[in-house]
Amino acid sequence: MFTTTDFIPEKYTHTIENGQFEWSAPSNIALVKYWGKRDDLGHQIPANPSVSFTLNNCKTITKLSFEKRAASIVTTGFSFDLLFEGQSKEDFKPKIQKFLERIEAYLPFLKDYHFTIDTKNTFPHSSGIASSASGMAALAMNFMSLEKQLNPAMSDDYFYQKASFLARLGSGSACRSIKGNMVVWGNQANIEGSSDLFGVPFPYTIHDNFKNYQDTILLVDKGEKQVSSTVGHNLMHNHPFAERRFEQAHENLDKLISIFEKGNLDEFIKIVESEALTLHAMMMTSMPYFILMKPNTLQIINAIWKFRAENQIPVCFTLDAGANVHVLYPENIKEKVLHFIQNELVDFCQNAQYICDEIGMGAVAL
Structure with a gap:
């Protein structure tokens, strides 16, 4: 190495x-x-x-x-x-x-x-x-x-x-x-x-369930980032929960090794959504503290949970350090999830905008 x-x-x-x-x-x-x-x-x-x-x-x-x-x-x-x-x-x-x-x-x-x-x-x-x-x-x-x-x-x-x-x-x-x-x-x-x-x-x-995974990005807030990445990372210095958080990341990554091998979508969803919410919890409990989600972010999260529970469809969300929502799901349910997004989630997006993306192979020489 x-x-x-x-x-x-x-x-x-x-x-x-x-x-x-x-x-x-x-x-x-x-x-x-x-x-x-x-x-x-x-x-x-x-x-x-x-x-x-x-x-x-x-x-x-x-x-x-x-x-x-x-x-x-x-x-x-x-x-x-x-x-x-x-x-x-x-x-x-x-x-x-x-x-x-x-x-x-x-x-x-x-x-x-x-x-x-x-x-x-x-x-x-x-x-x-x-x-x-x-x-x-x-x-x-x-x-x-x-x-x-x-x-x-x-x-x-x-x-x-x-x-x-x-x-x-x-x-x-x-x-x-x-x-x-x-x-x-x-x-x-x-x-x-x-x-x-x-x-x-x-x-x-990596199990076939995770091949060609889809990511539809719901643009809830297209404004400048409220907190720069540098400032955000620095908030972890002296954060009361930092050390436990770092341990949790190691634990979750260990769990994903088996999840990716076996194709366990239910366990994948638990870890990915927990990680997203933990990221925002760390910012809400730092000093100074920030809430980067918007009301529409929460509306989308609740709608995803309801849709998943009612239809038994393995769709989940993750978040970056902002208000936008990444909707993650296997390729074989793409049509159903896009129908759900278009019918129930676009109203929570700024100017009804979203971007359809998927797993890719990295940098390419042109």
């Missing part, structure tokens, strides 16, 4: 003056939630392990163009332009600057080039879907493509694990968007190869 020092290159064997790459990388939805960081151990180290479904349709597409700079100006810092959907995006540049500062030790060529980063999302801007995971994953894949040009002998295994490692330094959950279809991030004793440094594909048997 790779360590941090393995990702610091010794020497490049080739040179390249200019060129461009383009990658798409998807968002992901955590089943066991990552909430809280171990800042004493370095940047973006999770306080507990997580596992997620890699999505397919909600993704970021990023084109990276690069051109060698004159040797005399390389010492002046990073040089890049950032475009979002073809327009200059100055307010996002500080985040990219911070990302470059964090990864420079692992990609020492960064100051040698001027970059143009041209990015867009397949989901609506300001839809309330976090794009940091897909965005940082797509950017990391592009930078790794450039490094592979400089070192063509690089193995595929190294390429993808380093991409996940770099993406994590931009946005923790981005490390789970490099590969599909189910990814574990964080040290977990019973999951071989798991690491705090990068995401790894779930290595054990």
Whole structure:
């Protein structure tokens, strides 16, 4: 397994003056939630392990163009332009600057080039879907493509694990968007190869019940996030229930190993919904405290519970750190669940908007 020092290159064997790459990388939805960081151990180290479904349709597409700079100006810092959907995006540049500062030790060529980063999302801007995971994953894949040009002998295994490692330094959950279809991030004793440094594909048997799983995202609130991820994670420092929560995440991930193997949808639903509610409970019991659900979030949750009980259909919900609801269900009941969503849940969505997504296979070179 790779360590941090393995990702610091010794020497490049080739040179390249200019060129461009383009990658798409998807968002992901955590089943066991990552909430809280171990800042004493370095940047973006999770306080507990997580596992997620890699999505397919909600993704970021990023084109990276690069051109060698004159040797005399390389010492002046990073040089890049950032475009979002073809327009200059100055307010996002500080985040990219911070990302470059964090990864420079692992990609020492960064100051040698001027970059143009041209990015867009397949989901609506300001839809309330976090794009940091897909965005940082797509950017990391592009930078790794450039490094592979400089070192063509690089193995595929190294390429993808380093991409996940770099993406994590931009946005923790981005490390789970490099590969599909189910990814574990964080040290977990019973999951071989798991690491705090990068995401790894779930290595054990996955029952057919969980193949092609569906995620319909109900857009309850499309506004800016009420609490940034950084602030939210920091709330776990000195949280009265933090240590028990971290233990719970390990326990739930252990339980999922057997659930995924046996295809037990009832037990899957219990863990996934409990994890979602626990995430929000941690924010409601932090100091300062926040309620990120909206009244319509609760209406949707109650409607899902009622529909499931009355029809014996294995549909469930999960939540990110916001008001939107991810409706999860097996592919073989897709028609029934979509009918339920269209008839009973769209009225709780902002402008009746929702996005149909499903499990995907991770980042793709375009």
